[in-house]
Structure formats: structure tokens, C-alpha cells
Amino acid sequence: MTSKKAVEQATIRELARMAGGKRTAKEGLRALGKRILRGEHVQKDPLFWPAGLLLLGLCECALAGEEEAEDAATAYLEKALQRNPVIAHTDDAVAAYAALRLYEKSGNPKLLSIADACAAFLKGARRDGKGSIVYNAARQNQYIFADGAGETSLFLARYGAVREDEKAGELALLQLTNWFTLGQDARTGLPYHGYDAATGLCQGIVGWGRAVGWLLLGAAEVLALDGAGQLSFPIRKLFADAFVYEREDGLYGWTLPGTRGPADTSASGMILWARKRAGLAEDATKSEEALLAAASGDGTVLQCSAECIDFGQYVQQYGAYPWGQGAVCAALWESS
Numbered sequence: 001m002t003s004k005k006a007v008e009q010a011t012i013r014e015l016a017r018m019a020g021g022k023r024t025a026k027e028g029l030r031a032l033g034k035r036i037l038r039g040e041h042v043q044k045d046p047l048f049w050p051a052g053l054l055l056l057g058l059c060e061c062a063l064a065g066e067e068e069a070e071d072a073a074t075a076y077l078e079k080a081l082q083r084n085p086v087i088a089h090t091d092d093a094v095a096a097y098a099a100l101r102l103y104e105k106s107g108n109p110k111l112l113s114i115a116d117a118c119a120a121f122l123k124g125a126r127r128d129g130k131g132s133i134v135y136n137a138a139r140q141n142q143y144i145f146a147d148g149a150g151e152t153s154l155f156l157a158r159y160g161a162v163r164e165d166e167k168a169g170e171l172a173l174l175q176l177t178n179w180f181t182l183g184q185d186a187r188t189g190l191p192y193h194g195y196d197a198a199t200g201l202c203q204g205i206v207g208w209g210r211a212v213g214w215l216l217l218g219a220a221e222v223l224a225l226d227g228a229g230q231l232s233f234p235i236r237k238l239f240a241d242a243f244v245y246e247r248e249d250g251l252y253g254w255t256l257p258g259t260r261g262p263a264d265t266s267a268s269g270m271i272l273w274a275r276k277r278a279g280l281a282e283d284a285t286k287s288e289e290a291l292l293a294a295a296s297g298d299g300t301v302l303q304c305s306a307e308c309i310d311f312g313q314y315v316q317q318y319g320a321y322p323w324g325q326g327a328v329c330a331a332l333w334e335s336s
Helices: 004-019 025-038 049-063 067-082 090-106 111-123 146-162 165-181 208-224 231-242 265-277 284-293 320-331
Strands: 143-145 194-195 202-203 308-310
Touching: 004 049, 004 067, 004 284, 004 320, 049 067, 049 090, 049 146, 049 265, 049 320, 067 090, 067 111, 090 111, 090 146, 111 165, 143 146, 143 165, 143 320, 146 194, 146 208, 165 208, 165 231, 194 284, 208 231, 231 265, 265 284, 265 320, 284 320
Parallel strands: none
Antiparallel strands: 143 194, 194 202
């Protein structure tokens, strides 16, 4: 079994690869095709969610005193800032969250400027009729994704606390309030992948692993900051309902109700990070050992599901991906 230090080193290497812009031809074509299909900008975004999860992992290492991880994450963010990235997607909120927490540790104003830019974007982003931030405004719909609800509430809750910005904190709570009203499956207590407030219809499958993970990331931060208020019960219920589906080996499936299907280290890492962050993981040993067992000797995290294309389009390929690497690194090093 590998060590969490090895996972940290592999995460640093993966972030360095991403900083160098190195992609295989297959990766490049897949990314291009997916973004064209979604109507997104083709230009590479250095703060997009795969980088965000890697940065989250290294942020947790840094907060545990790992200087090399802090240096790597800070250098990446500063380089992104030099490129003058335009924050124009909710998916950038995870990287901004990591930047904000690193700013709290170091006082580096460059990191705070990234968080300020993200907050400004989210406050001005298109919303649906109930105030939820639309995940991808370029597609001209009002779909609310679990990805976006989790990412934005994660960042905005922390930003509101650090910057004493009540509007940011209120916007964070609104994303979760609306989600618990419109995006949950009443029978299982698990989230759909998304919903459309205009029609009242939910989209995607119930309990997709990373959808649960995304939502719990935001819920965990709200709970950790003791700002949940009336949301405390639905947040704790979501954690409890998700925990029911933990497999005997301590991992979660790519879809939580499908306990006999493939395990997904990205979903498992996200959920474990959230449980730790929320103070709801009394004994995480089994899950930590299972995540370490799913990594190679050099710390590369395996058994991660491939990138989702859209609602209901979940590619059944498993291997080493940056989102699995970052999520597992974050879960192993989180020490709240």
C-alpha cells in the first residue's frame, strides 16, 4: 500500500503537468469536442474544476504543514493570475476556494485577488427565478447542476466568512436551500444530477457519485462554518443518507445505489473530505486505507471514473484522472 505522502507527490506532479499544458492528442480532442457540445469556450481555463480539485488536495497538504505542496499550489495560482484568467464559469469556484484558504494561511494578496474575482463573477452570474446560479449560461437554459450548487456554496460560504461579506454568505445558503427543495429524490434522499426550476423536472440519474460529492463539498463547508441555521437538518440528513451507501470496502460506487458496480475514487475522495470537513467522520481509517489501496506505488490514484459529458452521459472508463487524484489527496490530508 502506498502512503499519503506519495499521493501528495503525485498530485504535485499532476498539477505541474497541467501547468505545462501537456495533453495527449486524445485528451485534447475529447476536451474540444465536449466543450463544443456544451457551448463552452474552447480556450483552456487554468482554474477549471480538474485543476481546482488538485489545488484543493494540495491546499489540505499545505494546511498540514507540507511546504512543497503549498509552494506548488501557490506557484500555479500565481501563474494563472499572470495569464489574466477571466473567471467565467462556476467550475472555477473550487480553485478560488483553495486560493482563499491558502491566502488565510500566507496572507498572499495575489491569492485573495483570485477569490475576489470569483466572488464578483458569481454575484453577477445569471440565475434562475429562485436565485440559483445557472451552471452554464452559454447554453441558454436554466439548468442547475449539483456540480455548480456544491462548488458555489463551498466557495461563497468561505468567502463570506473571510471577507465578512453577508451577501456572499446568503448566496451560498440560497444555493443549498433551493437544491434541497428542488433537486433531491424523496425516496432515497440522494440528489439528482440537476434540475430545471422552470419546469420542475430533475435531470440525470439519482445518486451519481460525483454529484453527491459536489453537493457535500458545499454542504460540509457551510456546516463547518456553523452558518447552516435551518439548513443544518437537511445537510446532516444528506450526509446520513449518503453514508448508507458506503460499500464494505469503505469506498462509494460511481452511482451510490449501485453498490455492486465499479467503485469511483473521485466520488469516494470527495465524500470523505466532506465528512471530515463537517466533523462527521469519527473513524475514517477504513476509507483512507481503501483509497490508498486504490493508488499505485508512486501515489497515482487509480479507479477514477472518466469525465461526465452531460446529464445521463457517464462514461464508463476508469483510470487515473486529475479529479480523482485531487479529491483523494484532499480526503487523506484533511484534518479539521
